[in-house]
Amino acid sequence: MSRTPLHPTREQIELPMVLDCLSDPIRLAIVYQLAAQERVSSELCCGDFSGLGGKSNLAYHFAKLRECGLMQTRVAGTNRFMRLRREDLDARFPGLLDAVIGSAAKDAERLHLLSEGDVVEAD
Amino acid sequence: MSRTPLHPTREQIELPMVLDCLSDPIRLAIVYQLAAQERVSSELCCGDFSGLGGKSNLAYHFAKLRECGLMQTRVAGTNRFMRLRREDLDARFPGLLDAVIGSAAKDAERLHLLSEGDVVEAD
DNA sequence: TCAATTGTTCAATAATCGTTGAACATAGGA
DNA sequence: TCCTATGTTCAACGATTATTGAACAATTGA
Numbered sequence: 001m002s003r004t005p006l007h008p009t010r011e012q013i014e015l016p017m018v019l020d021c022l023s024d025p026i027r028l029a030i031v032y033q034l035a036a037q038e039r040v041s042s043e044l045c046c047g048d049f050s051g052l053g054g055k056s057n058l059a060y061h062f063a064k065l066r067e068c069g070l071m072q073t074r075v076a077g078t079n080r081f082m083r084l085r086r087e088d089l090d091a092r093f094p095g096l097l098d099a100v101i102g103s104a105a106k107d108a109e110r111l112h113l114l115s116e117g118d119v120v121e122a123d
Numbered sequence: 124m125s126r127t128p129l130h131p132t133r134e135q136i137e138l139p140m141v142l143d144c145l146s147d148p149i150r151l152a153i154v155y156q157l158a159a160q161e162r163v164s165s166e167l168c169c170g171d172f173s174g175l176g177g178k179s180n181l182a183y184h185f186a187k188l189r190e191c192g193l194m195q196t197r198v199a200g201t202n203r204f205m206r207l208r209r210e211d212l213d214a215r216f217p218g219l220l221d222a223v224i225g226s227a228a229k230d231a232e233r234l235h236l237l238s239e240g241d242v243v244e245a246d
Numbered sequence: 247t248c249a250a251t252t253g254t255t256c257a258a259t260a261a262t263c264g265t266t267g268a269a270c271a272t273a274g275g276a
Numbered sequence: 277t278c279c280t281a282t283g284t285t286c287a288a289c290g291a292t293t294a295t296t297g298a299a300c301a302a303t304t305g306a
Contacts, residue, residue, distance in 0.1 A: 005284095015226050015234065016146050023143035024264080046283060057265055059284055078273045078282045093226035095218060103138050103216035111138065128254095147294085169253060180295055182254055201252040201303045248306085255300070262293070270285070276278090 005066055005073050010088040013069035018093070021068040022100055025111060026052050027061050031070060032113050034084045035101045043074070043081040051114075128189055128196045133211040136192035141216070144191040145223055148234060149175050150184050154193060155236050157207045158224045166197070166204040174237075 021027050029052050037044050049058055062082065065071045069088065074081045089097045104111055144150050152175050160167050172181055185205065188194045192211065197204045212220045227234060 015223075015230055016148050016151060019142050019151075019223070020146035023139050023146055025139055026264090028139060028142075047281095054266075055283065056267075056285085060264075063284085075272095080283065093222065093229070095222040096226050099216065099218040099222040100138075100142070103219050106216070107138055149294090170251095177296075178253065179255085179297075183294075186254085203253065249304105250306095251304075252302085253300105254302100256298085258297095259295085260293100261295100263291080264289105265291105266287105266289085268286085270283100272282085272284100273280105274282100275280080 005063075005075075007066055007072055007085075008069045010069075010092060013085075013088060013092050015093060017068040018070060018089070018096075021064055021070055024061065024064075026057075027065055027070075028100075028104055028111065029113055030058075030061060030065060031084065032101060032104050032108075032111075034071060034082065035097075036114070038084060038086070043083045045079045045081050047079075128186075128198075130189055130195055130208075131192045133192075133215060136208075136211060136215050138216060140191040141193060141212070141219075144187055144193055147184065147187075149180075150188055150193075151223075151227055151234065152236055153181075153184060153188060154207065155224060155227050155231075155234075157194060157205065158220075159237070161207065161209070166206045168202045168204050170202075 022031060030049055033049065034044060046055070046058060046062065052058060053061075062071075062073070062080075066073055069085055071082050072085050074083075084097070086097065104113060107113075145154060153172055156172065157167060169178070169181060169185065175181060176184075185194075185196070185203075188205075189196055192208055194205050195208050197206075207220070209220065227236060230236075
């Protein structure tokens with residue numbers, strides 16, 4: 001297991017890869033949940049997303065989200081803490097992340113996204 | 124050949140399908156070109172995109188863009204005139220289209236998008 | 247009427263994608 | 277030390293995808 005997963009630099013983040021990543025309902029739900037969490041602690045670990053699928057399937061989607069630059073993973077013990085790369089994304093694609101998250105929020109029910117109260121408590 | 128291609132209603136437009144559509148470089152280039160054209164005549168026909176690929180491949184991407192609600196096709200003689208469904212998209216997903224097009228513009232060279240001067244003359 | 251133009255549809259291909267379960271690696275606690 | 281918990285990696289699969297060329301349909305103009 002690699003100790004620190006690889007992440008693209010800010011400049012390496014590509015628009016088509018980001019859009020493709022966000023087009024998957026599970027990955028969109030992950031990003032949405034991370035965005036909702038930003039107001040509390042900004043980080044979540046893999047287990048916090050267990051409502052979205054099985055472990056190996058989530059690991060697959062986490063890898064996609066890392067590779068395209070949407071999120072960053074920090075290893076701490078047996079946990080992986082993940083957060084949105086908001087600064088990098090806002091710098092590369094101003095307004096895009098907020099527009100996607102806002103659009104997802106409008107369709108939260110249709111997209112089966114978590115409701116506002118479901119944020120995980122800060123550690 | 125169906126006389127008038129099917130389009131989803133405004134409410135039927137789904138965020139994941141829109142993002143997936145925009146994640147393909149050729150389709151992103153088509154949307155970008157349509158957006159650049161909005162200032163001039165708002166409509167383009169299939170032949171205006173011949174720089175982006177072969178006829179049958181473009182027809183495939185046009186169908187995708189129609190099915191997800193990004194653009195509308197109007198049949199006129201042997202031509203199909205296409206335009207962005209900006210009103211519907213802005214109503215469903217405020218700011219999304221502009222954020223994507225703005226992000227694409229920032230990466231125009233990397234994405235091999237047409238330059239500002241390449242708009243087709245109004246008819 | 248015949249030929250040319252415009253664009254779609256069809257069939258086939260290779261490549262990629264999402265999902266699953268089993269196996270593995272790592273760290274922490276009894 | 278052994279057991280457990282947390283995630284990742286691997287191999288397999290079925291499904292979808294983008295691309296190509298050939299065939300087709302509809303309209304226009306000679």
